[in-house]
Amino acid sequence: MILSENPRILVVMPAFNEARQIRRVVEAVRGQVEGDVLVVDDGSADDTAVEARRGGAIVATHPVNLGYGAALQTGYRYALRRGYDAVLQLDADGQHDPASIPPLLGALAHADVVVGSRFLDGSSYRPPLLRRLGMWLFGSVASALSGQRITDPTSGFQAISREALHFYSHERYPVDYPDADVLAMVARSGLRLTEVPVRMLPSPPGKSMHGGFLKPLYYVFRMSLALFLVPLRSEKR
Amino acid sequence: MMTANQHVFAMAVSVVTLGVILELIRRRKLREEYSFLWVITTLGMLVLSIWYGLVEWLTRLSGAVTPTTTLFIFGLVFLLLISVHFSTVLSRLTEQVRRLTQELAILSAERDDARTRAENRTSVDPGREREAS
Incomplete structure (x- = not known):
């Protein structure tokens, strides 16, 4: 996508019970990008929406918790409807360094989906062994399916062009874990995909989307099935 | 018999x-x-x-030994079909709920956005507003 002189950027941040630091993260992001910040509050029980508004964000609230992917998609649909040129998405927990936003947006000049990779040029990000193994495995499969190297399939730090937003707004977009399979679909649909190195900030203690015992098992099943189905489906843009 | x-x-x-x-x-x-x-x-x-004759005929056809087996098999197959049918209905409902929830969130965000813009327009003096937009 060729960005126009003054592209309208929408920053999308899905948030579930992030009241503690959402305001600080929104303010940090607003310091880096000229554009609106949309926080999608995915049915939080705490004051996430109030805190996000204090930080200067527009807030879209799901009355019920739908999942990470669905929250992202709400952001994509909002962006399309309000005529934004591109979306920059990042997590609300403050792990994604706002300083990495400009290079992500810059890479949109020659790509439709720019993924911020935490593994390119020897970063400090070292997930636990089992998770690293899973990321490597699914990353390899996604790379094979898409015909290009994907080093960080689970990264939620991305820049997305308007063309790709149309692709993402379809109901094929998964509600729970949109990662390796979505990237493989993107590349196979003819949209241009690229990775840019990003920096991670130390993650806040506690919660992870992949915590617990059953969730990782379900994730492995879910992602294997989704990746298996990718070559069996023909996705139209 | x-x-x-x-x-x-x-x-x-x-x-x-x-x-x-x-x-x-x-x-x-x-x-x-x-x-x-x-x-x-x-x-x-x-x-x-x-029509008991039909049960006996189905039993011979499927190779089952007793007619009871035939009845159980058919019962199980029907239950299986019905639960698969339910899963498809459930998937459709999930998709619809997602669409509705997202739509609601988008509309409320748009309303809030419009409201804050309107408030800014009345509170901020017109010169600064023109500069900002």
Whole structure:
């Protein structure tokens, strides 16, 4: 996508019970990008929406918790409807360094989906062994399916062009874990995909989307099935 | 062969089940579009309970030893089909709920955005507003 002189950027941040630091993260992001910040509050029980508004964000609230992917998609649909040129998405927990936003947006000049990779040029990000193994495995499969190297399939730090937003707004977009399979679909649909190195900030203690015992098992099943189905489906843009 | 008691009991169960299903549909507790498999199942039960010869024929055809096995197999297959059908219905409902929730979130965000813009327009002096936009 060729960005126009003054592209309208929408920053999308899905948030579930992030009241503690959402305001600080929104303010940090607003310091880096000229554009609106949309926080999608995915049915939080705490004051996430109030805190996000204090930080200067527009807030879209799901009355019920739908999942990470669905929250992202709400952001994509909002962006399309309000005529934004591109979306920059990042997590609300403050792990994604706002300083990495400009290079992500810059890479949109020659790509439709720019993924911020935490593994390119020897970063400090070292997930636990089992998770690293899973990321490597699914990353390899996604790379094979898409015909290009994907080093960080689970990264939620991305820049997305308007063309790709149309692709993402379809109901094929998964509600729970949109990662390796979505990237493989993107590349196979003819949209241009690229990775840019990003920096991670130390993650806040506690919660992870992949915590617990059953969730990782379900994730492995879910992602294997989704990746298996990718070559069996023909996705139209 | 079936005893008379068995025959009557099987028919009674089928008739009552069919009656319950039809009554649920009539009172709109069960929507017509989801009742298809249930009506087929209960009609099948009724036919099999009346016409024992069909059960014996199906037993020979499927290679089962006793007619009871045939009945159990058919019962299981129908239950399986019905639960798969439910899963597809559930998937559709999930998709619809997601669409609705997202739509609601987007509309409320747009409303809030419009409201804050309107408030800024009235509170901030016009010169600064023009600069900002």
